[in-house]
Amino acid sequence: MGTFAFLVLAALLIGSALAVVLHPNPVKSAMALVATLFLLAIVFVLLGAHMIAVLQIIVYTGAIMVLFLFVIMLLNLGDEEVPTEWPRVVLRGLAGMAGALMALQLVRLVAGAPLGRMVDAPEGYGGALMVARSLFTDYVLPFELTGLLLLVAVIGPVVLAQRRGR
Amino acid sequence: MVPISWYLTLSAVLFAIGAVGVVIRRNVIVILMAIEIMLNAVNLTFIALARQLGSVDGQVVVFFVMAVAAAEAAVGLAIIVAFFRNRESVNVDDLASLRW
Numbered sequence: 290m291g292t293f294a295f296l297v298l299a300a301l302l303i304g305s306a307l308a309v310v311l312h313p314n315p316v317k318s319a320m321a322l323v324a325t326l327f328l329l330a331i332v333f334v335l336l337g338a339h340m341i342a343v344l345q346i347i348v349y350t351g352a353i354m355v356l357f358l359f360v361i362m363l364l365n366l367g368d369e370e371v372p373t374e375w376p377r378v379v380l381r382g383l384a385g386m387a388g389a390l391m392a393l394q395l396v397r398l399v400a401g402a403p404l405g406r407m408v409d410a411p412e413g414y415g416g417a418l419m420v421a422r423s424l425f426t427d428y429v430l431p432f433e434l435t436g437l438l439l440l441v442a443v444i445g446p447v448v449l450a451q452r453r454g455r
Numbered sequence: 456m457v458p459i460s461w462y463l464t465l466s467a468v469l470f471a472i473g474a475v476g477v478v479i480r481r482n483v484i485v486i487l488m489a490i491e492i493m494l495n496a497v498n499l500t501f502i503a504l505a506r507q508l509g510s511v512d513g514q515v516v517v518f519f520v521m522a523v524a525a526a527e528a529a530v531g532l533a534i535i536v537a538f539f540r541n542r543e544s545v546n547v548d549d550l551a552s553l554r555w
Binding site for chain 2: 291295299302307309329332337353364384385387389395398399411431435446
């Protein structure tokens with residue numbers, strides 16, 4: 290049952306990721322990316338990361354993807370033309386083959402990794418309490434720096450989006 | 456329970472798809488979306504290995520990756536909007552003014 294669920298999820302994930310990369314219309318690419326991120330949240334639940342799965346849906350599919358769709362619609366983008374002249378077509382094919390080779394090498398790396406036996410998850414694994422305890426003790430400095438980073442990310446776009454010379 | 460190497464394999468395939476997307480697309484926004492796929496593939500690796508080791512450290516790292524991805528999307532899209540105002544285009548071939 291668990292194996293079947295994983296295989297279905299993996300097939301859907303790969304399909305939707307390919308749709309993001311290959312669909313010429315940016316809005317449909319973005320919707321496929323929403324599906325990809327949502328399916329990944331389900332995979333995170335299978336791995337016991339409940340808190341991160343909820344954050345994935347709120348932050349990624351909720352906030353980041355709305356930002357992407359907003360910009361795509363603000364700029365009123367149409368379909369990207371699919372290249373037909375020969376160098377572009379050949380280069381796209383070569384890029385696809387290089388990607389397949391990269392995936393093959395990464396899979397071989399994974400297959401040879403000394404992973405050992407899976408540890409039984411402790412009580413409350415991946416819940417808000419356990420993640421928060423780790424976040425506010427061992428990782429409190431990176432956490433504060435993340436706050437600074439987000440502040441920069443708030444001010445930066447405001448500066449970038451200003452019209453200069455007026 | 457599915458062995459962890461299956462999750463790592465899925466993550467490797469998703470990362471390669473994202474990398475190919477960065478190379479073959481000419482629309483800057485779609486390239487940013489392909490980068491998001493790559494970031495999420497790495498997040499899947501972190502979460503799978505965190506489960507394997509029974510520790511939440513990997514999940515905390517994913518939390519930071521999400522924060523950085525949010526910042527990257529906000530700043531990147533602002534740059535794209537500013538670029539579109541100047542050139543009326545989001546094609547990376549028009550973004551080559553710094554290239555020698």
